[in-house]
Amino acid sequence: MKAEAKLGFVLLLTPLLLWLVLLIFIPHIDMFLVSLRERVGVGKYETSLANYLTFFREPLYLWTFLRTAVMSTVATAITLLIAFPVSYYIAKIAKGRMQSALFLLCLIPFYVSELVRTFGWMILLRETGLVSNLLQWSGLVDQPVEMLYNDAAIMVGLVYTSMLFMVVPLVTTLESLDDSVIEAGYDLGGNAFSVMREIVIPHAAPGIVSGCIVVFMLSLGNYLTPTMLGGKDSLWFTQLIYSQFIVRFNWELGAAFGFMLLFLSSVIVWGMLRLTGQTLEKTMG
Amino acid sequence: MTPDLECVDLIRRFGETTAVDNVSFEVPAGSFFSILGPSGCGKTTIMRMIAGFLDPTSGDIRIKGKSMAGVAPNKRPVNMVFQHLALFPMMNIADNIGYGLRRKGMARAEIARKVDEALERIGLPGIGKRKVDELSGGQKQRVAIARCMVMEPDVLLLDEPLGALDLKLREHMKIELKALQAAFDTTFVYITHDQSEALVMSDQIAVMNKGVFEQVGTARELYYRPESAFVAGFVGDSNRWRGRIERIEGGEMEMRTESGLSMRGALHGRQLSAGDTADIFVRPEAIRVARSETELASFDNRISGTVSSLLFNGAASRVLVQGGDGGEQIEVTLPQSGEYATLSKGDPVHIGWSGEQGNCFPAGAA
Structure with a gap:
């Protein structure tokens, strides 16, 4: 019996281990080794930190790096600001069928691929697009307006893409808040603002943080949206990685960039957890 | 003196159903008032209307003489202890207790003093820094x-707060709640479906059924003199027979049950006449058991029969007695003074009760 249980345990664990080792550990270790190589001649390599030094010496790389981090943070904040009232409405105010219908509405855009969704935004925002035409028709502007290829367009796309990943954890945590706790808040003299600040938001904190982590990671690592809505020169860090690997065929520098991105996202997530007093176990459990 | 709480012709409808149907009552200052009723009778609806979470369809709620119509829950001088207590899990005990005072804008030092005082009063000094989930059920209760x-409310509402506790703790909390009410000298309005909670603690009890108050009175009045068949059946246990009234003489009456038993009872001023179909309720504890018929000579209802079943439950043990001339089994409380400890199934017994102890109502009332 005991041997059987052990066999069962091993069999259950195998897919996880295979997945971790083959798809996460090995590629990352390999990529890390690549990033530490310096090409000194044709087919000749030496181990050095040259690629990382290149990253720190070139202001454009650093600037792109910083810009990506700031834009992602802003996108996360905007997503949170929009998603919180939506989630609160779904979790606490809507009842029964209305609740599931609204939740489904949040989900439906994600039935379509990200590429198609982003093209949808391009149709709306481009020079000959819907918004531009509408503005001309209403007489507010007298010539076509180009609304694509700027930071605002990137922001719109990022927020739209990330919405669901913020709404889901928020709805889940808000639903677990007992209605009578909110009522008790009002009963003891609280108003809408103080109940929100002292009761609802502290309760939802793990959901807020886990939603923010996911949205932040998705924004930081997003390639499609910044490229399509912001144009090829929108200076998103993933574009740098892409161009090193594909355009310049400089895998060594691309790998180093990849590790810088991993490092950056880890530091920011860690900082966010420290700042809000949450732990990873609490937000993910 | 104006009553602390006054409800006037309170009606609340939910679509087609009327949850609260024309209820009026007054709760004098400093008293413990209970609303007792089965689940779904509308008692929670009344409570939520008093707290301000629901608006009455019509009628008025007055607290210390002031109408509460249009007053938001956070502006009412009432506070509520919720069924599952609804302590704020994200705050420690001191912050929980101080929450309302902070909302009032009281100074920090003053809040800390009041919180300590309150903790002292509920017998849990020094737990202010603890988290909510570190407390036991009874402690949470007291913190709530x-x-x-x-907040020093004019009226404290309690919505079945003992429901989640185990039996031993519940018995203990009943006494404690009553003591707390006396200590704080505040009007308590307590809703429950548990009659023993209501009977033990309350000064006044309203028995509610299907949206209306069946009777308002003291525990004794409800127990000894129920005004309706519903109250007789709901408060305490009863043997219940349906039959036809054969004779009425002054305050006395005689009826024959459908199973053929002849019974005497008192009218207690109720409107009944010969030939009516009626229900009679006799409490198991009002019936005396005896081994010989002579012991029961003073009772006007006597039945001889055999023990058909023993329901041993410590102090609340009962026997089911099957009368010799047929009819239903009669539930009788067994005295626990020792002489019936050896009673067993099939033993012959005699039972009797005074007609005074029965309560008779026109049939079909409930």
Whole structure:
């Protein structure tokens, strides 16, 4: 019996281990080794930190790096600001069928691929697009307006893409808040603002943080949206990685960039957890 | 003196159903008032209307003489202890109790003093720094009451707060709640479906059924003199027979049950006449058991029969007695003074009760 249980345990664990080792550990270790190589001649390599030094010496790389981090943070904040009232409405105010219908509405855009969704935004925002035409028709502007290829367009796309990943954890945590706790808040003299600040938001904190982590990671690592809505020169860090690997065929520098991105996202997530007093176990459990 | 709480012709409808149907009552200052009723009778609806979470369809609620119509829950001088207590899990005990005072804009030092005072009062000094989930059920209960009492409300509402506790603790909390009410000297309005909670603690009890108050009175009045068949059946246990009234003489009456038993009873001023179909309720504890018929000579109802079943439950043990001339089994409380400890199934017994103890109502009332 005991041997059987052990066999069962091993069999259950195998897919996880295979997945971790083959798809996460090995590629990352390999990529890390690549990033530490310096090409000194044709087919000749030496181990050095040259690629990382290149990253720190070139202001454009650093600037792109910083810009990506700031834009992602802003996108996360905007997503949170929009998603919180939506989630609160779904979790606490809507009842029964209305609740599931609204939740489904949040989900439906994600039935379509990200590429198609982003093209949808391009149709709306481009020079000959819907918004531009509408503005001309209403007489507010007298010539076509180009609304694509700027930071605002990137922001719109990022927020739209990330919405669901913020709404889901928020709805889940808000639903677990007992209605009578909110009522008790009002009963003891609280108003809408103080109940929100002292009761609802502290309760939802793990959901807020886990939603923010996911949205932040998705924004930081997003390639499609910044490229399509912001144009090829929108200076998103993933574009740098892409161009090193594909355009310049400089895998060594691309790998180093990849590790810088991993490092950056880890530091920011860690900082966010420290700042809000949450732990990873609490937000993910 | 104006009553602390006054409900006037309160009606609340939900679509087609009327949850609260024309209820009026007054709760004098400093008293413990209970609303007792089965689940779904509308008692929670009344409570939520008093707290302000629901608006009455019509009628008025007055607290200390002031109408509460259009007053938001956070502006009412009432506080509520919720069924599952609804302590704020994200705050420690002191912050929980101090929450309402902070909302009032009281100074920090003053809040700390009041919180300590409240903790002292509920017998849990020094737990202010603890988290909510570190407390036991009974302690949480007391904290929930303290959280309301620091607000010094005119009326404290309690919505079945003992429901989640185990039996032993519940018995203990009944006494404690009554003591707390006396200590704080505040009007308590308590809703429950548990009659023993209501009977033990209340000064006045309203028995509610299907949206209306069946009777308002003291525990004794409800128990000894129920005004309706519903109250007779709901408060305490009863043997119940249906039959036809054969004779009425002054305050006395005689009826024959459908199973053929002849019974005497008192009218207690109720409107009944010969030939009516009626229900008679006799409590198991009002019936005396005896081994010989002579012991029961003073009772006007006597039946001889055999024990058909023993329901041993410690102090509340009962026997089911099957009468010799047929009819239903009669539930009788067994005295626990020792002489019936050896009673067993099939033993012959005699039972008797005074007609005074029965309560008779026109049939079909409930």
